[in-house]
Amino acid sequence: MTSINTNSSAMAALQTLRNVNSNLTSTQTAVSTGLRISKASDNATYWSVATTMKSDVGALGAVSDALGLGAAKVDTAYTAMDSSISIVSQIKDKLVTAKEGSVDKTKVQAELSQLQSQLKSVAQSASFNGENWVAAASGGDASVVSSFVRDSSGGVSVSSATYTFNSGAKGNVLFGASGGSIDTTKGILGTVDASAGGYSVSSLDISSMTGGQIDSAMTMVETALSAMTSAAAQLGSLSSRIDLQTSFASSLSDAITSGVGKLVDANMEEESSKLSALQTQQQLAIQSLSIANSSSQGILSLFR
Known part of the structure; x- marks a missing residue:
């Protein structure tokens, strides 16, 4: 019909x-x-997971940028510390020269004064983005963003790697800092050593020193070199950690992006x-x- x-x-x-x-x-x-899942109505569960993880990838990108900034700070401080070690080694050489009785200590002191001025110049110049890690107030710490973490409960946090300025008797800094200016009476090179006649490495004057006093000054300089080497080693370790974390953050970001793609990308x-x-x-x-x-x-x- x-x-x-x-x-x-x-x-x-x-x-x-x-x-x-x-x-x-x-x-x-x-x-x-x-995309096979471009909105929540396509698959609410996968869309939710993908959206959250895409946000985390963005955070990891920010962490990578922060790591780059931190690496620049650490490299600046390490370069200054390494240069200062070389200068202080030259100061030690001059003290050895001054031990020779026929040497004019006044002329040796003139050379030492130039090296001491260079140490202060290095410390003043070692600033990146307004932060100076080799001329800083004791008691403070510097930190570098190291990672973005999402725990099993969904909570997020940002962890940091820390460099301590006041570790050790004279700290991990060449000089102290006060009111934004270098304090040449503190730090590894500025702290006075009573056994060396009341001098510091940066204020050392051998013009009228005896052989025994020069020996004490050499001991002070050697102690400073040891402290500077220790500080440089810590900066080097921190730099290595930042490099590793930068590589990991990049790999992790790629892995998450790949995982998100498997959830929502179209074949x-x-x-x-x-x-x-x-x-x-x-x-x-x-x-x-x-x-x-x-x-x-x-x-x-x-x-x-």
Whole structure:
């Protein structure tokens, strides 16, 4: 029986066309965006995980930038400390020279004064982004962002690596700092050594020293070299840790990005095949609907 009120064939063809169009829209979206899950309605669970992890990747990027800034600070401090070790080694050489009885100590002191001025210049210049790690107030610490952490409960935190200025008797700094200026009475090179006649490395004056006093000054300089070497070793270790963490942050970011891709990225080969098939199905559904609609037109011939 043919009915002019209800066309079951047309209704079936129309429903098929709707389904095909819906699937075609989803496939076209996947092809154009490269994502099979681009919004929460596609898959709420995977979308939520992917969105959170993408945010973490952004945080890791910020950590990498902070590590780069920290590395620059550490490298600046290490360069200054290494240069100062070389200068203090030259001071020790001059003291050895001054032990020779025929040497004019006044001329040796003139050379020492130039080296002492250079030490202060190095310490003053070793500043990066307003921070100076070799001329700092004792009691303070410097920190470098090292990692972004998300724990099992979903809580997040940022951890830091610390360099302590006041470690040891004279600290890990060449000079102290006060009110934004270098304090040449503190630090490894500024702290007075009573056994060396009340001098520090930066204020040492051998012009009128006896051989025994020069020996005491040499002991003071050697102690300073040991402290500076220890501080440089700590800076080197911190630099190595920053390099390792930078590499890890980059690898971790790549791993997370890859994991997110597995959750939400579209399989382009599969989507391409689906697109071709759905386009064909759409054409067939339109043709089927046209045939179903035209079948009712035959009834008109019965009334002629």
